Amino acid sequence: MAPGADYEFGDNYVLIVLLLLWGLCFCRNLLESVGACARLFETCVARDLCGVAACCPGGLAELARQGVVLFCFLQPAAYCVLYVMHRSAGGGDRRSSTILHNAQLNVSSLCYFDVNGSACASAPAVAAVNAVQIDFLFLVLPFSLLVSATSMLWVNCVAIGALKSDTPWDAELEDAVFVYETVYYAELWFMNVAVIAVASSERSLLEVHYAALALTLMLVHVCAQARAAAEYTAAEHVGATLVTLVFAAVLAPLWSEMVQVARLPTLLCLLRDARAAVVGDGAGSPLAHTALSAS
């Protein structure tokens, strides 16, 4: 991680996102979905919008399904629209970003029993704080792009008949469904990274990484187990108990410690310790953006 780096979302990234969406537009199922929506709206217009349920060939359920598909698919575009709106609107800070850091201990200040206990009284414990500010869109756009991809995949699975509403969710599912499963697991990982990084701003980069990884592994395990046989063996009972305990061990510190609540004093003390150790750190520079190094 480069010290003091800022990653701000720029116009060129909007172009990349739109190009990705344009590429996805060539998927046959998307075109079919758009075509179905167009036919739906045509029917609605022909009936002067009299009764939403009546103008939808499949009823409200089909209408809701089309709406969910469109919502999922157009998420990256929605974020880009919000980005453009925030840039064009003046007044107030409407941007979103998260600050992660990588604090390094001043190891010479540490005390070992019966070795250097008398010489470790006043030295600062923190030698360097490398903070990085990341734009919210960098974290959330991979998640939204994967949401688009998974929505297209399950629409495809339904279209080719690999998935029906009454298909048993077990190990006999077709290969196309396992592709959807794999992409869905990636979506879960990006979701956890985005949410934990944003909700736990000002925490360590490694903390966020390991918390997201642990939570994703637990979710993937549980989701994969859903396809197993309904009857538990004795060994599976033990495994399920262990997984539940690990799950609680992962979630408890995540939600009790990492969320940005009443932790500022700790962070401020950390940064003040680091600042005290700095010589010529450039007074007046915003600490959240600045790498502090001990002389």
Place this chain on the structure above:
Amino acid sequence: MQSACPAALALAGVHAVVVLTLCTFHMLARGEASAGQVLLVRIGCTVVMSMALLAMCAVGRNGLCAPADLKSV
């Protein structure tokens, strides 16, 4: 000095609900769920989480959560 970020709290709360819903459903429906049920729960959770993130982006996290104390250190 004490400060809380309501947006981060709300997002973490929605995330907790989504994660627990996913886990509970998949554990209880093991071997007995249909594809329709699984997709309904998964897509529902995805939509809820997406709407929470979109709301966070629309409101603007920095204005709500930026620690003013930090700027004066």
